[in-house]
Amino acid sequence: MTAPLLRPLAAALLFTSITGALAAGAAPASRFDPQETFAPFAYPQPATAMRDASGKPGPLFWQNRADYAIQATLDPAARQLSGTETITYTNHSPDALDVIWLQVEQNRYRTDARGAFGGDKFPTEFTDGEHIRSVEVEDASGHRQKAAWVISDTRMQVTLPTALKARDGKLKLHITWDYTVPGEFGGRTDWNANKQGNIFEMAQWYPRVCVYDDLRGWDTQPFLNSEFYLEYGDFDYRVTVPADMIVVGSGELLNPQEVLTKAQLKRLDQARHSDTTVMIRSAAEVTDPASRPKQGGTLTWHFAMKHTRDVAFGASKAFIWDAARMNLPGGKTALAMSAYPLESAGDKAWGVATQNLKKSVEFFSRTYFPYPYPVAINEAGTAGGMEYPGITFDHKKAAGPVLRMLIAHEIGHTWFPMIVGSNERRDAWMDEGFNTFVDVYEAEAxxxxxxxxxxxxxxxxxxxxxxxxxxxxxxxxxxxxxxxxxxxxxxxxxxxxxxxxxxxxxxxxxxxxxxxxxxxxxxxxxxxxxxxxxxxxxxxxxxxxxxxxxxxxxxxxxxxxHNWQFDMSVDKVAPTQGDWSKGADITVSNHDKLVLPNTLELTYADGSKRDVRVPVETWMQHTSYVVHVDGDQPITKVELDPKHDLPDANRNNDGEWEN
Structure with a gap:
């Protein structure tokens, strides 16, 4: 109730007014059953020697590994990406493997893709998907031979000539592939038009090994629209593009002297020691041929990244590029960078993106776990917001608080699920939910x-x-x-x-x-x-x-x-044995299936207040409970959850006032 608080004339009058108000607003029938709410929880996965009862990796824990060496070429005129890759796959499992499964997720853009039948509008632009040109298997002795493969939607199964032995067996897969880059971001890769040149956002751009784990064996869920589940390893990749393009990619640029001008090399070094943003390539230089180390032909950008599940990159001749130092725990540093077109520039938009990124990474690093990679990058394109290890794609039209929120959220995914590698394709709440949780405190800081x-x-x-x-x-x-x-x-x-x-x-x-x-x-x-x-x-x-x-x-x-509701009420407030000097008895009830600890805020006749905690254990044997509170004066107001911290379904029964 919300009637104004009046000081009582007498204890009896107060008691009558409170109990009368409660009677008028009688609580609905309860759906709460303590035996249901407090029954033993059936964990989805059992505790084993792989994953023990404490929630830690057990003594027999294993995890397979995939290392990648990739050489790719982007033809922006034809909008085609082609490449070759070598995957070094290590089987730490106790099982010999006859096949290896891979993700070929550009097939999501085919008209017959499973994901095209889910009712969502994506995609509105179709391609002919991923073209696998060849697959070869190289054994431990270095012998290479062609392998048979079959593609099913966004997955590819490679049949091995000889089973890969258990417990540390190793082989190499050599794959040649190409595809047409779509112009729609829905599949997390695209090209988009800009005045100074198109922007290419390249993700899910190479065949990637599926996870083989102790929970399901090969986890081969198709790519419908949910995100990823990938093995960890080290990446060494090269991207060849026209010489007038800038490439920003996951990991560390290993050959800056080959793809940057002397002025840019100097500025990049300056940024490594600067808490303020340093312009690596300014807006004025975007249309200046001298901002590239050569005119005509191509350049190959070489990147490397360790302990990661994936890599992605952005490429455009339209990029403005800036950077600043990030200060990490233990005296370590890394680089924050942003790449964006002229349309996104300015201090009200992407001109502050690198500082926003820097502050977010520094907060997450000191609060949860140090940022592990040498570079963190914001790239501007048509992605509403999408995360990859070491790089995020955020919308080029975002500005102000929206851009700040995007940057914090997307780089926050470094911790969930890039470092803590949960299965996004099945358990998206462990990815998006955990990241949104840490965002709450980043926003406060x-x-x-x-x-x-x-x-x-x-x-x-x-x-x-x-x-x-x-x-x-x-x-x-x-x-x-x-x-x-x-x-x-x-x-x-x-x-x-x-x-x-x-x-x-x-x-x-x-x-x-x-x-x-x-x-x-x-x-x-x-x-x-x-x-x-x-x-x-x-x-x-x-x-x-x-x-x-x-x-x-x-x-x-x-x-x-479950999606259970929470509804707790104050049913009765009375002086103990009819005498306020002996304290008060407050009857509270739980009406729905969810229980939560709650706080009773008591206001006394002299205006003083007191909080009384009602723990969850109250409801193990009760649906209603009388909370006794010692005191020596009348209570004029009782309110549950006074700060409104709990998702109570009915706040009308949370407190009572005299009227």
Whole structure:
């Protein structure tokens, strides 16, 4: 109720007014069953010697490895990318492998692609997909022979002439391929037009080995629209482009002296020692032939990156390019860079992108885990926002707070899932949700919080606090739980559930259920434990419960495995034994399947206030409970969750005033 607070004339009058108001607003029938909410949680993946009950890699843990050497050529006039690659694949598993599966995701643009039948508009532009020209297998002795392969949608199975032996067997795959670069970003690669030259955003651009793991063997989910699950390894790649183009790519540029001018080399070195942004190639130089080391012909850009699952690059003759130093823990440094066209320049737009990137990476590094790569890059194109190791594609028209949010979110994916390599194609909430969670605190820290609080719900825009927006999502009977298979989540719910609800669940864990003093070190240890590995949902659940010392089965079930609602009420406020000097008895009830710890804020006749915590364990045996509070004066107001931190479905029964 929202009636104004009046000081009581007498204790009896107060008691009558409160109980009368409560009777008038009687609570609905409860859907809460303690035996259901607190039943043992069935973890999706069992604990084994591979992944133990503490949520850590077990004594028999293994993970396969894929290292890549790639040589690619971009023909911007023909809009074609062609290449050869050598994949060195190491089989650490206990199984001999007769075949190797790879992703060939440019086939998503074919008219007969499985992903073209899901009801979404993407793609509106089709190509003839990935052309595999040859596949050869090289054994440990160096002998090469042709291999048979079969393509099914966005996957390719290569049959090995001889099975790859278990436990450290190694071979090399040599593949030649090409494809037409589409003009639509939906598949996370595209070209887009600009006045000074087209921009090419190149991702999913080479055949990539699927993951073979202890959970499913070959994980060969087709690319419908959800993201990635890839093995870790080292990459050495070269991209040949017309000499008038600039290339920015994942990892470190190994041959700057061959592809940059002397002035640019000097500026790049200056940027390595500068906290302010240094212009490597200015707007005025974009149309100046002297800003390239040669005119005509081609140049090959050589990059390398270690301990990564993937690489991507952007290329254009329209790029303005700037950079600044990032200061990392332990005295280490790395480079923040931005590449963008003239249309995106200016201090209200991409002119501040590198500083935004620098601040975000520095925050994530000191708070969670040090940034592991030598360079972090923003590239401007038509991607609304898309992340890859060491490089992000953000929209060239983004500016101001929107651009800052994009940069923080996309580079935040370095930690989830680039470092902590969860399966985005199945468990998108462990990717987008975890990253949105760390974004919440990055927004609070950025320039004193001028862009905080971070809000992510597109489901109920403008509907109050984040908790109140979440309550609206939970009330929707069609909303799926976060643990729904990624491509089965309708677009209407993808952001509210996969991003926002999953992130809010971690906020609840940190701020309401566990507390920062236990959550924060456990979360950092989780990141360090699973860095460059593939945790499952069960690994995360087990790790956080074990490391924080909390039985969280009830929360995993209610928040992640289901979309249960939360509704707690104050039913009665009375003086103990009819005498306020003996304290107060406050009856609270839980009406729905989700439980959460809650706070009762009590206001006394003299205006003083007191908080009383109602823990989750209250509901293990009860649907209603009388909370006794010692005191010696009348209570004039009782309110549950006074800061509105919890997604309560019915705030009308959360507090009572005298009237």
């Amino acid at each position: 950025f320039d004193g919080g001028k862009f905080a609080p971070k809000r992510d719900s597109e489901y109920a825009p403008g509907k109050g606090t984040p908790a109140e927006q979440i309550a609206a999502i939970l009330a929707d009977p069609d909303a799926p739980p976060p643990m729904t298979y990624a491509d089965a989540v309708k677009e209407k719910y993808r952001h509210p559930i996969t991003y926002f609800k999953a992130a809010f669940g971690l906020v609840l864990l940190r701020e309401q259920i566990i507390g920062p003093e236990r959550f924060d070190p456990a979360f950092r240890r989780y990141i360090a434990t699973w860095a460059y590995r593939h945790p499952s949902p069960s690994d995360f659940f087990r790790f956080m419960a074990s490391d924080t010392g909390e039985d969280l089965d009830w929360f995993w079930r209610g928040w992640f495995a």
